[in-house]
Amino acid sequence: MLNYNQVIKKEKSYQGLQMNEIRPVMKLIVRGKSREFLSAIGKSLNMVLPTKSNTSTQSEKLTALWLSPDEWMIFSNGVVEENTNTYDTEIILNKNICKLNLGAIIDVTDQYVRIILKGDKIFDLFQTGSPFNFNEFRNKIGSVTQTIIAKIDVIIHNQNQNEVNLFVRRSFSEHLFSWMNDSASRL
Amino acid sequence: MFLINCPFCGEREQSEFKAGGEAHIERPKQPTELSDDEWAEFLFMRKNIKGVQFERWNHAHGCRKWFNIARDTSNDQIKAVYKMGEKPPVK
Numbered sequence: 084m085l086n087y088n089q090v091i092k093k094e095k096s097y098q099g100l101q102m103n104e105i106r107p108v109m110k111l112i113v114r115g116k117s118r119e120f121l122s123a124i125g126k127s128l129n130m131v132l133p134t135k136s137n138t139s140t141q142s143e144k145l146t147a148l149w150l151s152p153d154e155w156m157i158f159s160n161g162v163v164e165e166n167t168n169t170y171d172t173e174i175i176l177n178k179n180i181c182k183l184n185l186g187a188i189i190d191v192t193d194q195y196v197r198i199i200l201k202g203d204k205i206f207d208l209f210q211t212g213s214p215f216n217f218n219e220f221r222n223k224i225g226s227v228t229q230t231i232i233a234k235i236d237v238i239i240h241n242q243n244q245n246e247v248n249l250f251v252r253r254s255f256s257e258h259l260f261s262w263m264n265d266s267a268s269r270l
Numbered sequence: 271m272f273l274i275n276c277p278f279c280g281e282r283e284q285s286e287f288k289a290g291g292e293a294h295i296e297r298p299k300q301p302t303e304l305s306d307d308e309w310a311e312f313l314f315m316r317k318n319i320k321g322v323q324f325e326r327w328n329h330a331h332g333c334r335k336w337f338n339i340a341r342d343t344s345n346d347q348i349k350a351v352y353k354m355g356e357k358p359p360v361k
Binding site for chain 1: 279280281282283285286332333334335
């Protein structure tokens with residue numbers, strides 16, 4: 084991870100809602116279409132990429148989110164070493180995917196901020212600023228969506244009961260976090 | 271405001287999408303042989319009818335994929351959604 088100033092410094096707690104950033108987390112965008120690409124990813128990472136829309140798959144160390152029919156985000160479940168920009172997963176994928184022209188791997192570790200939200204008021208908070216219908220989403224563990232919150236593009240991953248990952252671009256993260264705090268204080 | 275059924279993500283609100291204008295306009299095969307009027311026709315002239323119109327839309331804040339819809343411009347009812355490269359459904 085590059086030496087950025089951390090924007091979200093403190094965990095914030097409200098009744099039924101806690102928010103904080105988890106860092107540093109490795110994040111990769113993988114793109115590809117062919118069957119060979121999917122099986123090469125499966126063999127390299129020992130996990131299957133989700134092919135069904137709005138879903139995710141998880142292995143011991145990694146989680147893969149469906150973003151579009153030919154695009155996925157892979158992120159590390161735990162935190163990684165802070166003082167490096169090379170990740171084993173990326174090296175393996177570069178070797179097995181990019182070098183063989185099967186697809187593309189992009190490191191977006193520093194581009195996205197992973198905010199974790201916990202509590203039973205998460206979706207009440209989202210509903211104050213998003214056009215997305217969370218009624219089905221909230222009951223399906225592992226579901227993923229890309230939508231807008233307060234006009235900001237976000238990726239939302241329903242990780243567990245009352246536990247949601249939110250990915251937002253770094254340049255928008257400070258504004259979104261302060262917006263969410265403002266909104267959460269009025270729930 | 272209306273809902274659009276993205277062929278990849280499912281039903282989403284219109285504000286997640288960007289409209290991409292009229293669909294099924296073919297680029298001329300021999301652009302160098304076109305007169306100015308024919309160029310203008312290709313570049314600028316759109317039907318803009320009242321009724322069912324075929325349009326391109328992009329799920330800009332979702333999967334970022336392009337697709338076509340048949341939309342009734344008088345009441346925003348969406349008659350059909352179909353992927354790029356597919357033929358428009360018969361009315």
